[in-house]
Amino acid sequence: MEQFALQILEIYAKCYEELLAVPVVKGRKSKDETFAGADRTTTVELYVPCSGRGIQGATSHMLGQNFSKMFDVTYLDKKNESQKVWQTSWGYSTRSIGSMIMIHSDNKGLVSPPRVA
Numbered sequence: 001m002e003q004f005a006l007q008i009l010e011i012y013a014k015c016y017e018e019l020l021a022v023p024v025v026k027g028r029k030s031k032d033e034t035f036a037g038a039d040r041t042t043t044v045e046l047y048v049p050c051s052g053r054g055i056q057g058a059t060s061h062m063l064g065q066n067f068s069k070m071f072d073v074t075y076l077d078k079k080n081e082s083q084k085v086w087q088t089s090w091g092y093s094t095r096s097i098g099s100m101i102m103i104h105s106d107n108k109g110l111v112s113p114p115r116v117a
Helices: 002-019 066-071 095-103
Strands: 024-028 040-048 053-064 074-076 082-084 087-092
Touching: 002 024, 002 040, 002 053, 002 087, 040 095, 053 066, 053 095
Parallel strands: none
Antiparallel strands: 024 040, 040 053, 053 087, 074 082
């Protein structure tokens, strides 16, 4: 499951970089910034040159069995025994479009990246 969450993070980074032409920094959120109930949260952070700040672009969370234990989400295995599911969660929002606009525009307008145009 951990590998799957990291694979999603790579897909996010590729989408930002190759489609939206927005550079990202991939990383792991600190324990304080980790999604509530998740074991780990990874992120792609976007850099906005005009402000010198970063924006959280997208996240991928390794939830483990935390939610399946809390909400009793189970499946029957090959031995017909009940098992708690392992889960991940991901988030890629409309914030991505706003970020692309901030990065590729100025007071004269927007220059859309070729693959978006």
